[in-house]
Amino acid sequence: MSTEFFLLMKSELSLTLIIFILLILKIWDGIKDNTTWLHLANVLLLLNFAFGFIFNTTGELFNGMYHTNGLIFLEKNILNLGTLIISLQAFDWLKTHKHVSEFYILLLTTLFGMFFMISSGNFLMFYLGLELASIPLAAVVNFDLDKIKSSEAAVKLILLSAFSSCIMLFGISLLYGTTGTLSFTELPQLITGGGLQIMSLIFVFAGFAFKISAVPFHFWTADVYEGAPVPVTAYLSVISKAAIAFVFISVLGTLFVNFQSMYYNILFLVIILTITVGNLFAIRQDNIKRFLAFSSIAQAGYILLGLSAGNTMGTTATIYFLLVYIFSNLGAFGVVGIVSAYTNKEKISDYKGFYKTNPFLSWIIAISLFSLAGVPPMAGFFGKMFLVTAGASRGNYILVIIASLNMIVSLYYYLRVVKAIFIDPNETPIEKVEGSFSAKLAIWVCMAGLILTGFASCIYNYINNLSL
Amino acid sequence: MTNLTLLIIVPLLTALAVLFSRNAAQVKWSSFIGSLVQLGLASSLMYEYVIARGLGLTSQMLFEQRYNWYSALNIQYYIGVDGISVVMIMLTSLVVVAGILISWGVQTLTKEFFFLVTLLSVGAYGFFISLDLFTMFFFLEVAVIPKYLLIGIWGSGKKEYSAMKLALMLMGGSVLVLIGLLATYFNTDIGNGVHTWDLMKIAHLHIPLQSQLFIFPFLFVGFGVFTALFPFHTWVPDGHSSAPTGVSMFLAGISMKLGGYGALRVAMYLMPEAAEQYSWIIVLLATIAIIYGAFATLMQKDLKYMNAYSSVSHCGFILLGIGMLTKTAIIGAVMQMVSHGLMTALFFGAIGMIYERTHTRQISELGGLLKTLPFLGTVYIIVGLCSLGLPGLSGFVAEMTVFVGSWQRPDAFHRIATILAAASIVVTAVYILRAAGKAMMGPIVNEHFQHLKDASWNEKIASILLIVAILAVGIAPFWLYNLIAPDAQLIMENFARGVTGG
Numbered sequence: 001m002s003t004e005f006f007l008l009m010k011s012e013l014s015l016t017l018i019i020f021i022l023l024i025l026k027i028w029d030g031i032k033d034n035t036t037w038l039h040l041a042n043v044l045l046l047l048n049f050a051f052g053f054i055f056n057t058t059g060e061l062f063n064g065m066y067h068t069n070g071l072i073f074l075e076k077n078i079l080n081l082g083t084l085i086i087s088l089q090a091f092d093w094l095k096t097h098k099h100v101s102e103f104y105i106l107l108l109t110t111l112f113g114m115f116f117m118i119s120s121g122n123f124l125m126f127y128l129g130l131e132l133a134s135i136p137l138a139a140v141v142n143f144d145l146d147k148i149k150s151s152e153a154a155v156k157l158i159l160l161s162a163f164s165s166c167i168m169l170f171g172i173s174l175l176y177g178t179t180g181t182l183s184f185t186e187l188p189q190l191i192t193g194g195g196l197q198i199m200s201l202i203f204v205f206a207g208f209a210f211k212i213s214a215v216p217f218h219f220w221t222a223d224v225y226e227g228a229p230v231p232v233t234a235y236l237s238v239i240s241k242a243a244i245a246f247v248f249i250s251v252l253g254t255l256f257v258n259f260q261s262m263y264y265n266i267l268f269l270v271i272i273l274t275i276t277v278g279n280l281f282a283i284r285q286d287n288i289k290r291f292l293a294f295s296s297i298a299q300a301g302y303i304l305l306g307l308s309a310g311n312t313m314g315t316t317a318t319i320y321f322l323l324v325y326i327f328s329n330l331g332a333f334g335v336v337g338i339v340s341a342y343t344n345k346e347k348i349s350d351y352k353g354f355y356k357t358n359p360f361l362s363w364i365i366a367i368s369l370f371s372l373a374g375v376p377p378m379a380g381f382f383g384k385m386f387l388v389t390a391g392a393s394r395g396n397y398i399l400v401i402i403a404s405l406n407m408i409v410s411l412y413y414y415l416r417v418v419k420a421i422f423i424d425p426n427e428t429p430i431e432k433v434e435g436s437f438s439a440k441l442a443i444w445v446c447m448a449g450l451i452l453t454g455f456a457s458c459i460y461n462y463i464n465n466l467s468l
Numbered sequence: 469m470t471n472l473t474l475l476i477i478v479p480l481l482t483a484l485a486v487l488f489s490r491n492a493a494q495v496k497w498s499s500f501i502g503s504l505v506q507l508g509l510a511s512s513l514m515y516e517y518v519i520a521r522g523l524g525l526t527s528q529m530l531f532e533q534r535y536n537w538y539s540a541l542n543i544q545y546y547i548g549v550d551g552i553s554v555v556m557i558m559l560t561s562l563v564v565v566a567g568i569l570i571s572w573g574v575q576t577l578t579k580e581f582f583f584l585v586t587l588l589s590v591g592a593y594g595f596f597i598s599l600d601l602f603t604m605f606f607f608l609e610v611a612v613i614p615k616y617l618l619i620g621i622w623g624s625g626k627k628e629y630s631a632m633k634l635a636l637m638l639m640g641g642s643v644l645v646l647i648g649l650l651a652t653y654f655n656t657d658i659g660n661g662v663h664t665w666d667l668m669k670i671a672h673l674h675i676p677l678q679s680q681l682f683i684f685p686f687l688f689v690g691f692g693v694f695t696a697l698f699p700f701h702t703w704v705p706d707g708h709s710s711a712p713t714g715v716s717m718f719l720a721g722i723s724m725k726l727g728g729y730g731a732l733r734v735a736m737y738l739m740p741e742a743a744e745q746y747s748w749i750i751v752l753l754a755t756i757a758i759i760y761g762a763f764a765t766l767m768q769k770d771l772k773y774m775n776a777y778s779s780v781s782h783c784g785f786i787l788l789g790i791g792m793l794t795k796t797a798i799i800g801a802v803m804q805m806v807s808h809g810l811m812t813a814l815f816f817g818a819i820g821m822i823y824e825r826t827h828t829r830q831i832s833e834l835g836g837l838l839k840t841l842p843f844l845g846t847v848y849i850i851v852g853l854c855s856l857g858l859p860g861l862s863g864f865v866a867e868m869t870v871f872v873g874s875w876q877r878p879d880a881f882h883r884i885a886t887i888l889a890a891a892s893i894v895v896t897a898v899y900i901l902r903a904a905g906k907a908m909m910g911p912i913v914n915e916h917f918q919h920l921k922d923a924s925w926n927e928k929i930a931s932i933l934l935i936v937a938i939l940a941v942g943i944a945p946f947w948l949y950n951l952i953a954p955d956a957q958l959i960m961e962n963f964a965r966g967v968t969g970g
Binding site for chain 1: 538607646
């Protein structure tokens with residue numbers, strides 16, 4: 001045990017520290033006031049985020065079970081940032097909740113699991129992280145304790161998570177059976193072909209696809225998103241998804257090198273299905289959370305498109321897009337969260353005439369949606385452009401054409417919401433809602449990110465240098 | 469040296485000023501002053517450009533600026549102008565000033581309106597000065613949101629439908645352009661597997677014919693959607709008719725020209741061999757658009773729909789000029805862009821001003837307006853005459869140049885296309901004169917028309933500004949011609965080099 005150990009695992013350790021601080025304070029039972037709890041958690045998360053920028057090193061631990069480098073630190077810190085924003089946004093919802101500390105403990109545990117997943121150098125470690133990231137999540141989904149929908153969503157999530165984990169585990173076991181190792185560094189040379197290994201690729205991929213909610217493993221998404229409290233939905237759609245995408249980059253891309261073409265063909269199909277189905281279903285939604293759920297399925301398709309490039313450009317574009325996606329999606333969820341916390345309204349038709357009463361929030365949600373649609377000058381434009389560029393780098397224009405044409409469909413449904421907010425007349429629009437300072441701060445952070453990330457090419461170049 | 473970036477910064481500052489204005493008057497004045505500064509910039513740019521060319525500066529682009537933006541993808545902020553872009557910038561600034569003046573009466577959500585209009589102009593300026601394909605695409609797409617909201621919120625008639633149709637069809641155009649640009653990008657290997665978005669560099673590379681044949685349709689149709697390429701013109705009538713006056717002026721005057729400019733500067737310039745192979749399709753579609761547009765206009769009863777359909781017809785001349793692939797025809801196409809931009813902006817402006825007073829745009833319900841609204845009536849008639857190609861006004865010189873250029877193609881197919889296109893002018897004359905005769909001359913059909921007030925100061929300035937520009941082009945077309953000709957020559961040279969495989 002040296003300082004190196006502490007530095008390599010600093011992200012995990014600092015999260016553990018926060019979890020323990022919250023746990024001890026809870027047991028001590030000194031803080032009665034929810035607001036204090038929330039501010040404390042936010043400050044801790046802010047420190048955690050700031051800490052993510054310093055002392056970044058490269059190395060591995062536990063005989064290669066755990067490894068990290070500059071890129072992984074960046075990925076973890078992107079997740080930290082997202083969690084911080086969500087935590088700020090959760091203020092309005094949690095300030096009357098009975099179990100604030102438990103919420104944070106559970107949420108941060110899942111984040112902790114994701115960190116291990118990203119850093120894992122071995123399937124064992126990876127699986128441990130995955131389970132750690134999934135099980136507490138179901139508890140958090142159920143955090144609107146008196147809502148039946150919330151419980152239903154949680155049960156759905158945990159059952160389907162278990163199924164997908166089983167499938168993935170089966171794939172891993174096949175891999176172990178044919179190669180005799182689970183180490184990510186040794187596996188690529190040993191995976192050379194053969195039916196069992198192909199099956200394992202498919203099973204492992206299916207497990208991943210479930211977690212990132214790619215079609216045809218997406219059915220859980222809409223119900224869970226609808227049932228979960230808004231900040232948790234935001235967490236599911238942004239953080240969980242980003243974490244899996246990061247693992248995709250480091251694991252699947254390198255593991256099945258010898259199955260390149262097959263892996264690519266599977267991705268090809270899944271991407272087309274994911275983008276198209278996600279978009280088509282999003283058109284028909286009226287619940288804004290379900291709507292964002294389907295739009296996030298389509299976005300997952302674009303993320304996979306970037307991943308399918310399998311080169312530096314693809315890696316950079318994916319990570320960059322995920323950063324932008326955090327800002328865009330959380331911007332939208334921020335507004336939805338405030339409205340839902342104060343008025344309990346979650347339908348798109350409720351948002352008619354929203355601009356009359358809440359011009360500020362209207363612009364925020366419109367800008368976020370435009371960014372999701374990939375319209376300039378928002379950062380989402382750059383994110384999507386780079387993903388499509390990366391996708392085109394392999395010369396597969398069918399994929400590019402389908403992905404690009406889908407942008408028209410997505411523009412249609414994003415505009416539908418914008419239309420409801422700005423254009424449709426309504427006698428009884430949602431009354432003026434005033435979010436807390438925290439929620440507004442989170443929204444401002446998202447807006448700054450949305451507008452600056454695109455123009456500040458240094459961010460892209462920074463990611464690119466790390467992923468070389 | 470002129471700093472081209474100012475053309476983006478000034479509108480952005482104007483938009484900020486609008487955003488921080490406290491009341492409607494401040495909003496209007498700040499956007500008006502901003503647009504005047506833009507006009508000043510554009511004029512000084514044109515002046516300096518002419519001087520620089522006079523001094524014998526022969527590089528294709530002048531006033532270039534180049535900064536690395538996304539170096540990993542070789543994306544640059546690379547801007548510069550040639551004669552074609554200079555005249556387009558001039559056109560943009562004129563229409564912006566006029567559009568803002570005519571929108572003076574916007575009552576609801578004034579700040580948002582002027583903010584969005586100013587954003588629209590940022591996109592247009594940026595597009596015309598960009599020489600980097602990525603940056604160009606960025607500016608092309610910037611206008612999507614403002615257009616949708618401007619029509620959807622302040623429009624009239626079936627505005628939601630029109631706004632959505634316009635946004636989706638233009639997005640479709642952009643998406644096709646995007647696919648074309650990506651394919652172009654990955655076909656430009658400038659050593660070590662590095663690709664480039666640099667328009668000038670790509671023009672001097674030789675993209676394999678096979679790739680060109682794949683890319684060209686995407687680029688051309690994509691840009692074509694913006695400029696009402698048949699059969700993707702359907703957004704034009706609905707979009708323009710539902711938009712508020714200032715925005716229709718903007719859409720028809722500038723936004724449609726983005727497409728023509730892009731088709732010329734990107735599709736044709738970069739893919740000369742494919743352009744040669746596909747040119748017959750372009751000519752065919754353009755001719756159909758010209759004739760179909762003209763006859764469709766004949767059927768319209770609403771002044772605004774009339775002008776929207778006639779825009780389809782007139783924009784057909786732009787594409788016809790481009791598709792003919794002769795130097796003169798290309799010059800004609802650019803002149804037609806300028807002429808149509810000025811003319812149609814004024815047309816929409818005049819119709820909007822009339823509608824504001826009479827509250828109807830149906831030709832059958834109008835009559836004798838020249839008696840009660842002498843100024844507006846005259847404007848309408850002048851612009852109508854310009855539209856039907858009366859010598860001395862800009863429409864004549866532009867269309868004439870296109871026809872002369874087209875006639876240089878001696879084979880039967882091109883001759884027939886030229887003849888048909890030229891014949892459409894007769895139809896134009898019919899609908900213009902009929903509308904002008906019914907609505908402007910004749911007896912006053914409605915009591916209420918007796919008490920109409922003629923144009924106010926802002927409307928007068930806007931109209932006079934555009935009329936002066938139309939006359940300047942119409943009476944002295946050579947200055948415009950001389951500005952464009954060298955660059956059309958360069959495009960043709962690139963074209964000749966590509967076709968001969970040199």
